[in-house]
């Protein structure tokens with residue numbers, strides 16, 4: 001027993017002299033390690049006379065507990081001392097300002113999309129979400145592009161390994177899907193907007209990207225006329241750009257609308273006088289549109305002698321660029337916080 005007391009005294013004395021992490025580890029391995037003093041004392045138990053064994057075992061375990069808690073205390077002491085040294089040595093400057101938290105914000109395209117969608121929702125349009133990965137058939141053929149129609153050249157396409165499956169080049173194939181899904185075999189009217197990402201295999205330049213959003217619109221009903229398209233879209237543009245916005249419809253061509261029109265607003269940067277942004281025309285093109293082609297109505301399950309409709313498609317990135325005078329479309333997907341943080 002006095003031997004154990006002796007060991008304890010020695011060990012605790014030695015521990016007081018320990019001043020570094022290395023010395024602390026060496027002390028631990030010497031006394032508490034798997035080949036250490038305590039383990040050694042425990043293994044001697046077999047040679048202790050039977051009547052003294054129990055007491056001996058208890059004493060060794062008490063020794064082990066005492067050394068363990070002394071070790072923990074010394075370790076904490078040394079850590080505290082190290083921290084103190086660091087503080088006094090200037091390694092930590094507790095007077096330094098904290099790092100400011102960056103607040104997240106919505107991408108400018110998302111902001112414009114939400115603004116656009118809120119206006120259409122207000123005007124009684126439902127949202128129909130179509131798919132990004134489309135059938136070539138939906139993207140072109142059902143929209144009245146025959147297989148070798150030159151209009152297919154207007155849109156350079158990303159094909160998948162299966163050439164009948166592509167990334168949609170515009171949101172218009174959603175028109176066909178919406179007619180099938182909501183039209184109930186050509187018996188129900190439709191009034192939807194279809195937002196989504198589109199993809200074109202194009203050279204990336206300041207004005208064209210390989211991906212961009214579109215917001216498509218589709219109305220199908222009885223007696224839907226061109227005047228409905230013009231009135232509805234004019235109303236939308238006034239809500240988006242302001243009550244005094246002048247709107248102009250220009251004859252154009254799309255295979256899936258007939259007649260087709262390009263829609264311009266008077267340049268809100270120069271008020272129509274002509275400037276760099278509107279290329280001195282006084283007008284900015286914001287959407288394509290037209291009356292749904294009879295073939296497209298038929299492909300959607302409607303009888304074109306009874307039903308008619310209009311459709312439009314616009315690009316939120318282009319509208320955002322015009323609104324904020326953004327010169328380069330590549331900023332949109334460049335993930336540069338210096339750009340994104342401005343909105």
Ligand code: PHE
Nearest residue numbers: 170172288289290311312313
């Ligand atoms: N899909 C056409 C485009 O991508 C836009 C459009 C949509 C035109 C609907 C008419 C009707 O350019």
